[in-house]
Amino acid sequence: xNGPPPPASLLTPSLAGAPAHQLLLSPRAxxxxxxxxxxxxxxxxxxxxxxxxxRLKRETAALVVGGVLALGALVFGWVMLAQPELLGSLAPEGxxxxxxxxxxxxxxxxxxxxxxxxxxxxxxxxxxxxxxGEFEKPWKWAGIAMGASMVLHMxxxxxxxxxxx
Amino acid sequence: xxxxFELTRQIDHLLDVERVxxxxxxxxxxLSESPDSAELLFLAARVETVAGSYEEAERLLHDVLAHAPxxxxxxxxxxxxxxxxxxxxxxxxxxxxxxxxxxxxxxxHAMYAQVMFETLHVEKAQALVDEALRLDPEEQLAKLLAxxxxxxxxxxxxxxSQVSELMRDxxxxxxxxxxLITYLNSRGxxxxxxxxxxxxxxARPNEPEILNxxxxxxxxxxxxxxxxxxxxxxxxxxxxxLWIGTVLVLQGLRALDQPELAGxxxxxxxxxxxxxxxxxxxxxxxxxxxxx
Numbered sequence: 001x002n003g004p005p006p007p008a009s010l011l012t013p014s015l016a017g018a019p020a021h022q023l024l025l026s027p028r029a030x031x032x033x034x035x036x037x038x039x040x041x042x043x044x045x046x047x048x049x050x051x052x053x054x055r056l057k058r059e060t061a062a063l064v065v066g067g068v069l070a071l072g073a074l075v076f077g078w079v080m081l082a083q084p085e086l087l088g089s090l091a092p093e094g095x096x097x098x099x100x101x102x103x104x105x106x107x108x109x110x111x112x113x114x115x116x117x118x119x120x121x122x123x124x125x126x127x128x129x130x131x132x133g134e135f136e137k138p139w140k141w142a143g144i145a146m147g148a149s150m151v152l153h154m155x156x157x158x159x160x161x162x163x164x165x
Numbered sequence: 166x167x168x169x170f171e172l173t174r175q176i177d178h179l180l181d182v183e184r185v186x187x188x189x190x191x192x193x194x195x196l197s198e199s200p201d202s203a204e205l206l207f208l209a210a211r212v213e214t215v216a217g218s219y220e221e222a223e224r225l226l227h228d229v230l231a232h233a234p235x236x237x238x239x240x241x242x243x244x245x246x247x248x249x250x251x252x253x254x255x256x257x258x259x260x261x262x263x264x265x266x267x268x269x270x271x272x273x274h275a276m277y278a279q280v281m282f283e284t285l286h287v288e289k290a291q292a293l294v295d296e297a298l299r300l301d302p303e304e305q306l307a308k309l310l311a312x313x314x315x316x317x318x319x320x321x322x323x324x325x326s327q328v329s330e331l332m333r334d335x336x337x338x339x340x341x342x343x344x345l346i347t348y349l350n351s352r353g354x355x356x357x358x359x360x361x362x363x364x365x366x367x368a369r370p371n372e373p374e375i376l377n378x379x380x381x382x383x384x385x386x387x388x389x390x391x392x393x394x395x396x397x398x399x400x401x402x403x404x405x406x407l408w409i410g411t412v413l414v415l416q417g418l419r420a421l422d423q424p425e426l427a428g429x430x431x432x433x434x435x436x437x438x439x440x441x442x443x444x445x446x447x448x449x450x451x452x453x454x455x456x457x
Contacts, residue, residue: 010274010293011264014286015254021284028401035408053285107412111405124285126317130347131283 022052022136024128027118029138033145034114038106039070040152041145046117048141053124062120066113073109074156077102082160106153169204176208183371185216203233210242219246237263241276248280256280271301278310290314305340312344316351324348339365346378353398355385384448393441407434 015021025045034042043066050056050063079086080102118125128135172195179188189212196205210225223246229239240263247256260277267273278293291314297307308331315324328348331341342365349358359382366375384390385397395403411434418427 010289010296011261011268013254013257013261014281014289015257015284018254021251021253024285026401028404031401031405032408035405104412104416111409123287123318126319127282127285127287127313130313130317130351131285 018054023134024049024052024125024136025138025141026135027125029135029142030118031111031114033138033142034110035107036110037142037146037149038110038153039066039073039113040149041142042110042113042117043067043070044145044148045138045141046114046121049121049125050117053121055121059117059120062116066117069109069113073106074152076105077153078156078160081157082163173204173208176212180211180215183215185212188212188215201232203229203236203239206232207236207239207242210239214242214246219250222246237266244276248276248283251283253280253284269300271297271304271307274300275304275306275310278307282310282314287314287317291318303334305335305338308334309340309344312348316348321352324351339369346382350382355382355397358382359386380449380452383452384445387448387452389444389448392437393444396441407438 025048030042030045030049033045043063046066047056047063050059056063172191175191176188179185179191189209192205192209192212196202196209199205206225206229210222210229213219213222213225223243226239226243226246229236230243233239240259244256244259244263247253247259257277257280260273260280264270264273264277274293274297278290278297281287281290281293290310294307294310294314297304298311301307308327311327312324312331315321315327325348328345331338331344335341342361346358346361346365349355349361359379362375362379362382366372366379369375390397396407399406411431414430415427418424418430
């Protein structure tokens with residue numbers, strides 16, 4: 001044997017009692033869903049990945065920031081549709097026509113939320129690709145994330161429409 | 166004793182050349198004469214493992230360990246079976262048991278590192294690889310694992326030097342070739358990766374996994390894949406750039422009141438995206454049918 005014995009922490013079980021190992025959702029699938037579904041979709045999908053990595057608690061701060069961005073997207077949507085005057089000169093012209101600024105901001109905040117959480121698990125995602133090369137098929141979770149995002153935005157839109165009646 | 170040694174040697178040879186049926190036949194007579202022999206049952210378990218009959222192999226290993234609970238070979242093999250069938254907690258428990266008995270085994274540290282890497286405990290896997298290489302700087306599995314670990318943590322210089330060292334030590338080993346392919350692929354050098362895979366397939370023509378790998382690499386290096394080169398080289402990073410760039414350009418063209426240009430640009434991107442989804446499976450199917 002060479003040198004001192006290995007540190008005991010190396011030989012402590014890491015998997016005993018842990019839930020069965022589950023595949024992660026791929027960076028490509030999570031990015032596209034986050035881009036189109038906004039920060040709410042990003043938060044759901046990346047939260048699933050963090051949960052599967054057993055890191056939900058450790059990444060609370062990043063998740064809170066993502067939650068703030070998601071809330072920001074909803075609040076911005078409401079303000080733009082219901083009370084754009086609150087933004088004064090910052091409110092882009094045509095904000096009430098089709099809400100394209102709301103959608104663009106939703107895209108941007110979705111990418112920001114995804115980017116923030118991606119950076120926290122970049123190594124794990126790369127390792128997943130190199131070790132087994134497998135990711136979970138994303139359709140189910142992407143559908144749920146997009147659906148949840150759409151429902152929340154629709155609720156905000158309805159609230160905004162109701163408040164302007 | 167001499168006969169048992171000779172039989173083990175014969176089975177080793179048959180498994181090396183993957184003649185599983187012959188190995189089964191060679192074992193059937195001795196096993197029917199001594200059905201409780203731990204060594205014979207262990208040999209049978211090895212044969213079934215190579216044959217891919219993991220359930221049967223596990224049943225045989227259970228019998229081996231019922232007769233000889235401390236049979237190290239059976240415990241090693243069982244941990245490998247657990248890992249191969251993704252029963253990671255059981256693989257870990259088996260390996261930790263083995264490590265308690267042999268705490269200075271570099272191979273066991275490397276095997277445990279592999280389980281940790283596959284379950285995405287990257288830091289621990291790296292620490293175990295470091296420990297394995299400290300115990301035995303020539304430990305082959307640890308050296309092999311060091312490459313994807315270095316790539317996943319972005320230490321490409323370390324990966325490159327490890328690949329060079331592996332190639333110097335055992336340039337013909339299958340595991341080394343597969344590691345080299347992983348490295349070349351991660352650098353976007355698909356043609357070279359395909360050449361290595363072709364050599365590997367020549368040595369092991371009956372391995373469907375190597376054939377699939379070669380088809381995959383050839384498909385990526387095919388001329389019709391040239392338009393997809395940025396997506397191949399930068400992976401999902403290129404997808405991100407594509408989507409963000411598209412939105413920005415479309416917004417810009419609309420702001421400049423150029424709806425025709427915006428429409429043309431949008432259509433081009435749409436066609437490109439469809440091509441990137443449709444071309445890879447089509448070219449793989451074509452290469453599989455036509456050969457290369």
